[in-house]
Amino acid sequence: MKNNFYLFILMALFSLAKSQTPEILYYKFEGTATNIPNLATNPPTGTQIGEVMGNLTLGSNTTCLENGLIGSGSSGSSNYFNTKWNLSLSGSWTLHVKFNNYQNNTTLVYYLLGDALTGGNSFRMFTNGAPGAGGVRLSADGMSNVDIPGVFSATSSLVDIIIVYDSSLQNIKAYLNGVLKTTVTQTTPLVFNGALFKLGTYASNTGMKSGMTMDEFGLFNRAITDTEIASLNNFCSALSTDEVIKNTTTKVAVKDGSLILGKGRFGKYSIYDYSGREIISGDESSNSINIKSLQKGGVYIIKYDNISTRFKY
Known part of the structure; x- marks a missing residue:
């Protein structure tokens, strides 16, 4: 039941982002x-x-x-x-x-x-x-x-x-x-x-x-x-001017439905869809975020530790 509730919330957030x-x-x-x-x-x-x-x-x-x-x-x-x-x-x-x-x-x-x-x-x-x-x-x-x-x-x-x-x-x-x-x-x-x-x-x-x-x-x-x-x-x-936003500085990779940080941990993060609306946010103590709720074939932006960078899923 709890898993279904969380899935519902994630779907609602994605639906809101898409509607914008x-x-x-x-x-x-x-x-x-x-x-x-x-x-x-x-x-x-x-x-x-x-x-x-x-x-x-x-x-x-x-x-x-x-x-x-x-x-x-x-x-x-x-x-x-x-x-x-x-x-x-x-x-x-x-x-x-x-x-x-x-x-x-x-x-x-x-x-x-x-x-x-x-x-x-x-x-x-x-x-x-x-x-x-x-x-x-x-x-x-x-x-x-x-x-x-x-x-x-x-x-x-x-x-x-x-x-x-x-x-x-x-x-x-x-x-x-x-x-x-x-x-x-x-x-x-x-x-x-x-x-x-x-x-x-x-x-x-x-x-x-x-x-x-x-x-x-x-x-x-x-x-x-x-x-x-x-x-x-x-x-x-909401994106400060000192954030890194260029693809050449990307430090994340997508693997098996997860977003992997090459070094360190994510901490507090937010993920936006390509139109710039926030879809997911959280506080991750590891170097991995589950992104299976995202729609495949899209371009997304993750903001973490004063860095904003793009990734494809």
Whole structure:
């Protein structure tokens, strides 16, 4: 009976972690190539691979784990991340994204994402301008503007933005670093049918400031819960800057359903799935952790003794 109870708990934790992975679009921007996988659980047809276009690049960004999308401050007509998805939203949805390496020392407007339309049902997010210096606005025709003040400051820091549209409550809530900043009532149900959805810019407008980074972009087909909001915000910020996160420093190996540490013991640890949600945690006095409850064929992250490293199972 006790074993069944523990198995139930582990399955529940894994189910929660999996549920926090966006259904429509999810990019971690890992790798060095221009083709980036859409890691969403139910991506629209034709969107399995996104593409870095023009002079946008991937590179180490200190935003999350390893790479992120780096802005160029150029025109969005040819410099953008191509999701290969025509914007189509109805019912509830949630948008999540992290930014870093942006110092708000200018009044220029930078567009962070949006579709390729300049009219109609255009959907866009930008900083500066109408929402004020360092503020962020999500705007679209037929939608009341959502302004988040003071997102970016004169000092570069990790920024986490979550915007939740709940069709049953008919409002949009915007969270900055896990804290609710604004709630905007929507007078009519929101339905968007736009053109190509871009990241790093909007239509042909000026995109993300040069050197500014985007990571962990996700689009859910539902209004996520408070627990999920806290988890999305905490991931990455929970990893301290002095942790080892490069594969070349890996000190663990997988053998016969266990994670083996080459030397010493694990002590307190946490294991995250590839989307960054904690699945298992504990305090192990040996050099071996049973990982048979993990789904095979996945990439995971273990954090222990001030070290974070990846492993495949």
